[in-house]
Amino acid sequence: MSASTEYLRDGTADSGRSAGSAARALAAGRAARRRAHSVRAGALALAVVVLFAVSVLLGSYTVTVPDFFRILGGAQIPGASFIVLENKLPRALMAVLVGIGFGMAGTIFQTLLRNPLASPDVIGISYGASASAVTAIVLFGASGAAVSFAAVAGGLAVAAALYLTARRGGLGGYRLILVGIAFAAVLHALVNFLLTRADLRTAAEALVWLTGSLNSSNWDRAVLLGGALVLLVPAALVLSRILQLLELGDDAAAGLGVRVEASRAALILTGACLAAVSTAAAGPVAAVAFLCGPIARRLVGGPPSLALAGLVGAVLVLAADFAAANLIPGTSLPVGVLTGALGAPVLLWLLISVNRSGQGG
Amino acid sequence: MADTPRVPSTLEARSITLGYDERKVVDGLTVTLPPGRVSVIVGANGSGKSTLLRGLARLLKPSSGSVLLDGQDLRSLPSRAVARTIGLLPQSPVPPGGITVAELVGRGRYPHQGWFRRWTPGDDAAVAEALRVTDTLSFADRSVDELSGGQRQRVWIALALAQQTDILLLDEPTTFLDVAHQVEVLDLITDLNRGSGTTVAMVLHDLNLAARYADHLIVLKDGRLAAQGPPAAVVTPGLVREVFGLVCTVIADPVAGTPLVVPVGRHHTAPVPAGAGTGAAS
Numbered sequence: 226m227s228a229s230t231e232y233l234r235d236g237t238a239d240s241g242r243s244a245g246s247a248a249r250a251l252a253a254g255r256a257a258r259r260r261a262h263s264v265r266a267g268a269l270a271l272a273v274v275v276l277f278a279v280s281v282l283l284g285s286y287t288v289t290v291p292d293f294f295r296i297l298g299g300a301q302i303p304g305a306s307f308i309v310l311e312n313k314l315p316r317a318l319m320a321v322l323v324g325i326g327f328g329m330a331g332t333i334f335q336t337l338l339r340n341p342l343a344s345p346d347v348i349g350i351s352y353g354a355s356a357s358a359v360t361a362i363v364l365f366g367a368s369g370a371a372v373s374f375a376a377v378a379g380g381l382a383v384a385a386a387l388y389l390t391a392r393r394g395g396l397g398g399y400r401l402i403l404v405g406i407a408f409a410a411v412l413h414a415l416v417n418f419l420l421t422r423a424d425l426r427t428a429a430e431a432l433v434w435l436t437g438s439l440n441s442s443n444w445d446r447a448v449l450l451g452g453a454l455v456l457l458v459p460a461a462l463v464l465s466r467i468l469q470l471l472e473l474g475d476d477a478a479a480g481l482g483v484r485v486e487a488s489r490a491a492l493i494l495t496g497a498c499l500a501a502v503s504t505a506a507a508g509p510v511a512a513v514a515f516l517c518g519p520i521a522r523r524l525v526g527g528p529p530s531l532a533l534a535g536l537v538g539a540v541l542v543l544a545a546d547f548a549a550a551n552l553i554p555g556t557s558l559p560v561g562v563l564t565g566a567l568g569a570p571v572l573l574w575l576l577i578s579v580n581r582s583g584q585g586g
Numbered sequence: 587m588a589d590t591p592r593v594p595s596t597l598e599a600r601s602i603t604l605g606y607d608e609r610k611v612v613d614g615l616t617v618t619l620p621p622g623r624v625s626v627i628v629g630a631n632g633s634g635k636s637t638l639l640r641g642l643a644r645l646l647k648p649s650s651g652s653v654l655l656d657g658q659d660l661r662s663l664p665s666r667a668v669a670r671t672i673g674l675l676p677q678s679p680v681p682p683g684g685i686t687v688a689e690l691v692g693r694g695r696y697p698h699q700g701w702f703r704r705w706t707p708g709d710d711a712a713v714a715e716a717l718r719v720t721d722t723l724s725f726a727d728r729s730v731d732e733l734s735g736g737q738r739q740r741v742w743i744a745l746a747l748a749q750q751t752d753i754l755l756l757d758e759p760t761t762f763l764d765v766a767h768q769v770e771v772l773d774l775i776t777d778l779n780r781g782s783g784t785t786v787a788m789v790l791h792d793l794n795l796a797a798r799y800a801d802h803l804i805v806l807k808d809g810r811l812a813a814q815g816p817p818a819a820v821v822t823p824g825l826v827r828e829v830f831g832l833v834c835t836v837i838a839d840p841v842a843g844t845p846l847v848v849p850v851g852r853h854h855t856a857p858v859p860a861g862a863g864t865g866a867a868s
Contacts, residue, residue, distance in 0.1 A: 247723055248707065248714035251688055254727055255705070258689070339680070469682075470696055476676035476757075479645050481749065482669025482697040527684035527729070 269536035276543040280317040316442040320546045321539045322450045326503030328538020329531045331514030333496035344515035345500035348405025351509035352412035353383025355434040359416045362431045363423040373505040380501025436561030437510030453502040465531045511561040512568020594621035595752040602651035604641040611637040613809040625787040626796040629806035635789045643674045643755045669697035673751035681730040688726040694748030716747035736767035756788035772799045798844045821845035
């Protein structure tokens, strides 16, 4: 607020000096905003570290900190070594990666389409990945990496179909979202149908593709997902500047020198890839993609950065997975059950508030 | 705004045809924006005013003909380089929720920044100047959502100014504003033109405000040029009747001396003052 009063005082001073000090005040305001943003990002990163430690050390099987470092150092502690190295670590790592992937993907689509409802889980991209994976499992008996690739291909196919369908009438507004919701419904029905055709064991395996779960995390999946994100996250961060301009609308962005069509295609491709590889790793962890953007926006009180949204996702999935795994003793719920339960009221709240203000986000 | 005097850029359309899908909206139009002057594009609804402006701003690709910036085809120039010469205020833009005025106006610096170039004091100076000129400095830290329609429009103009371009294109900058704010925005645009020699082209709905604020009037009818030139020469009862289908009297604006169109409807017509030209005669 002190910056504002300074502008006011400048208004009465001579314009030459005022312009200089106004520029300094603007720079100070920008620095303050960046600091506030960094503080929040730092707090979220700290939360990720704490939750990561909690997931690995506590829960159904408790490991002491000294034991944990001995295990990392290569010591063999019967039982503990296996559980930490083969279960808890890859699971926590995947929770972080999936959270980042969904958080960034959701925010890219929500910002690009200027509507908080436009996240990849709502507009069918995640279900495209699910349907394709379940098809591969049930009809072709696929397993392992083949299922992951099928999931990525399915997610991208839906993104491409959406892009082409909605393109003719302009991508803005509700058009793409309505088309996407229709896609999601059809694909959801397809997954349900396939599950009824599958034998019990296959069906149990395919069930994860309905809500999303980290129960079958392992190093192979974690490394595959990590590798994909190493490429996709920097691409998304580089494109985020263009995203900020496209958010002003196609015409304004073009006026500022953005090549609108190419930029939008690149952003949709990156967002769809992020959502698809995350879905391929853990299923469509319900509502995470959809929640991160609005939560990050609340945290900074303005348009959030993609990095912040990714951190929110990591916190959300780590916390939800730890809770889901330990809420009912002896039963490990899929993480998607919990995030889905969290997402429903937020969806309703967004529907109401978006409707009231007559515009997205 | 720049420290060195600029050689004004010239933007011209050479027999351009513009449209959406199959529908032609602007048909083989040739027009040059006089450098350093204010041009206003007028015409009836659907006459292609906004389409022409969108074509000049390279938002629409001409199906034939070309738009030339200093003799070079806009399509052959890098997009960002064009954005350093031509600024645009689109029709009813929507700000991202929660964005502050300073942040929004700061986005106008994009054409001057590289992919990884950091923000410079020059950028801050340009934003501060744009805010000062539009009288929006006092709410630089406020959220755009909180502003009134007139204030918001000044902020969008500031965004285009932060771009520091020779040419400024505005698509109906006064829509949704009450009459006081319309005059305020048009005065501001005139200040910019007179203060820094910016070439301005804008679409306006209100023929009388257009006649007052334009140096050069471009009148469209059905996607073709109906007339162009100084308002005093262009705005006649005959033209208004031909272009807008409106029978009217044209008198001298008692304030500015520019042509003032007084519509003749079917009701409320007092005897026509002697000496005033009228299109109702023929």
